[in-house]
Amino acid sequence: MATMVKSRSKKRSKSSKSSKKKYVYFFGSGKAEGNAGMKQLLGGKGANLAEMTNLGIPVPSGFTITTEACAFFYEQGKKWPTGLEEEIGRNLKGLEESMGAKFGDRENPLLVSVRSGAAVSMPGMMDTVLNLGLNSEVVQGLIIKTENERFAWDAYRRFIQMFGDVVMGISHEKFEHILHHKKEQLGVKNDVDLSANDLKEIVRQYKKVYQEHTGEEFPQDPKTQLAKAIDAVFNSWNNARAIKYRELHDIRGLLGTAVNVQAMVFGNMGDTSGTGVCFTRDPSTGENKFYGEFLVNAQGEDVVAGIRTPEPLDALKVKWPEIYKQLAKIREKLERHYRDMQDIEFTIQEGKLYLLQTRNGKRTAHAAVRIAVETVKEGLIGKQTAILRVAPSSLDQLLHPRFDPKEKKQKIAKGLPASPGAATGKVVFNADDAETWAKNGEKVILVRIETSPEDIGGMHAAKGILTSRGGMTSHAAVVARGMGKCCVAGCEGIQIDYERKEFRAGDVTVKEGDFISLEGSLGEVYLGKVQTIEPELSGDFGKLMRWADEFRKLKVRTNGDTPKDAQTALKFGAEGIGLCRTEHMFFEGDRIKAMREMILASSTEERKRALAKLLPIQRKDFEEIFEAMDGNPVTVRLLDPPLHEFIPHEEGNQREMAEVMHIPVEKVKEKVASLHEFNPMLGHRGCRLGITYPEIYDMQTRAIIEAACNMKQKGIHVIPEIMIPLIGTRKEFSILKKNMEQVIREVFEEKKTLVPYTIGTMIEIPRAALLADDIAEEAQFFSFGTNDLTQMTFGYSRDDAGVFLKDYLEQGILEKDPFQSLDTVGVGGLIKWAIERGRKVRKDLKVGICGEHGGDPASVEFCHDVGMNYVSCSPYRVPVARLAAAQAVLKKRNS
Secondary structure: HHHHHHHHHHHEOHHHEEEEEEEEEEEEEEEEEOOOHHHHHHHHHHHHHHHHHHHOOOOOOEEEEEEEHHHHHHHOOOEEEEOHHHHHHHHHHHHHHOOEEEEEEOOOOEEEEEEEEOOOOOOOOOOEEEOOOOOOOHHHHHHHHHHHHHHHHHHHHHHHHHHHHHEEEEEOOHHHHHHHHHHHHOOOOOOHHOOOOOOOOOHHHHHHHHHHHHHHOOOOOOHHHHHHHHHHHHOOOHOHHHHHHHHOOOOOOOOOOEEEEEEOOOOOOOOOOEEEEOOHHHHHHHOOOOOOEEEHHHOHHHHOOOOOOOEHHHHHHHHHHHHHHHEEEEEEEHHHHHOEEEEEEEEEOOOOEEEEEEEOOOHHHHHHHHHHHHHHOOOOOOOHHHHHOHHHHHHHHOOOOOOOOOOOOEEEEEEEEEEEEEEEEEOOOOOHHHHHHHOOOOOOOEOOOOOOOHHHHHHHHEEEEEEOOOOOOOOHHHHHHOOOOEEEOOOOOOOOOOOOOEEOOEEEEOOOOOOOEEOOOOEEEEEEEOEEOOOOOOOHHHHHHHHHHHHHOOOEEEEOOHHHHEEEEEEHOOOOOEEEEEHHHHHHOOOOHHHHHHHHHOHHHHHHHHHHHHHHHHHHHHHHHHOOOOOEEEEEEEOOOHHHHHHOOOOHHHHHHHHOOOOHHHHHHHHHHHHHOOOOOHHOOHHHHHHHHHHHHHHHHHHHHHHHHHHHOOOOOOOEEEEEEOOOOOOHHHHHHHHHHHHHHHHHHHOOOOOOOOOEEEOOOOHOOOOOOHHHOOOOOOEEEEHHHHHHHHHHOOOHHHHHHHHHHHHOOOOOOOOOOOOOHHHHHHHHHHHHHHHHHHOOEEEEEEOOHHHOHHHHHHHHHOOEEEEEEHHHHHHHHHHHHHHHHHHHHHO
């Protein structure tokens, strides 16, 4: 590889250690040096190409450069490890022998593809170069060898465009403009309508664009092309879209991307050739049917990029029945071998089938659940594997409303049902706008002719995606399914005008900012907003949840402040309320007036009179919640926020309050001023209010216990748990507990009824965690308020940290936002310490978590590991927590 040596002489590393390592693994002629178990080293694509080769499946020969080489490339200032160049040379010779052709040879040319492939699938996020090895001489040899001039020039123009875009950073639009202009000039629609001479002229213009933008001629040495392409794939590991994808999917700890150099096979050699993508099951619904699409006389990127709308796989059965039969046998073989739904890429070259990739297919949550349950029935996997196959966070897709079938809808277009779900939002036409509008609180639908990897941020921000081109395996479809976004693709009935920021569907014009609704399961587009209905936990979903319940040890409760919250959570399998926030009850109707009377009171007696108005209201609230949660525990947190949150701060609202309460506005302003705090989150709130104004907690305790007694007399089983917030010292707790127990005794005597109850505390101050054994002498349960505990442990304001957290995440100071996923080292260390210390004093101490982390799968796993009794989360996250809790058991068992 003399030329490659010359081209890389400045980039070679002197490391002797690296030369001992094997960096290249060959596959071909029915044998491979790698296998499916080597994904960390060979990437998913390379490992599976090796595995398919060993299974006797027709795979074009090639070799894989390892992820360790990519890691070295970044560690050593973008230099190759010593020995890599020689290994590539030896494997290139082996590839020539296997394919019976020679790289860079005019008479018998070997062309290769250069593709990325990380250990975790990242579809479309990194770079690929096809048809590498072509130059002005080789293209002539290819014409003679194939006797197909049009094919050779088509391959060359594709190569120049991909090389220019991927390797040299020339915008692909520069090339697309030339291609589009040529088709317009000739009055043709598709690329396949261009003749050999047309393509030859396009190649000439492409080379001119290349020289204008790079200052050099298009490289003619294939080995130089290969070296540059390998560098480009390594560099693509850290391109913006790949980084964004890893961030969105929480992919961490990988070395980098492998590079797969593979002999080209061509789907664009005429009407006996084609290319396609297929799935062993439907990735949208999970139905066990062979599913996919293909294009005749095309290369793979035509299907994925949505340049032409492909034909369904059923048409392949009619067109080439023998090839379909062979592909169907491979489908069955691969699914049984991997025991999971596979995503397969294939090419047909002049009637011969080749497989270019298999991987575990991206699927919607609905499909994931169905596939998991059905593959258990089919005997492919067991229940435990099925539980581990479904990502808990993906269940969000199944737990939110769908369009009401009875609702009247104005259908304006129909496309392909690329990713199921229902979405309503305002139309935007580019990804940047989608992100900006979403940040401003707007729900948006991203409308594109076709999406590209650069659109990843906007796709994530949008509620749904609509494209006018592309099929079920296009970029938009695959990425939307992976994200759980509703998507309608290939909607050819709409004409999009980016300049005017509008699209037409028949005689309807939809402008930017107009509302549309997408039904991803049907591929339908409706004008305006459409009402939704609530989801249900039944069928395969219900079965998977029941299996999860067989294995999990953690109980799952809900955070709920109303009977509706309680009923929704029970429907999703909640086993109690872990956090009922009483302050939310004070904001409705006349309640806020009584609350403000209490705040404005100038004496204890005035406060008690105001609180007496709130007592029956609070009691009724608790009665309704206890009734809804019949037989399940309910943890009620006493008043937590500072009093200033219940009074207005804007002058207009202060005047309105004064009028309603028949008091001078000055009195309102005086109270607002007196309640002002420089740092209210650390101020007069939680148990501190109860110490200063014990009558507040006395009223709430009375309301809880009276409600419990009333419900017991009606035959309802009640389990009240009264939680004191923001405890920092044992003395605070013991004073308040003593007051509460006095009130409880009075109620029991008045009602002539006893109910079991417990009094515990929320651990949200680091001091309380450190002195948990002291507090456990008094408290009967702990519930970790991880929102505040995180805030106080880090010293971050939850409301202001967004300003710098982005930088901390990007620079690797923090792995995750600690307010979204629990910091298991710092905050988690305090939690573990508190549980251990608390249970030394009180062996039966019940422990749970009630912050937002209760619905985060990684945090749930931590809660299981440290021996909590339960987690509590929002109603719609209950199934997520149930599945995560089961997975925590199985992961520990399998580790």
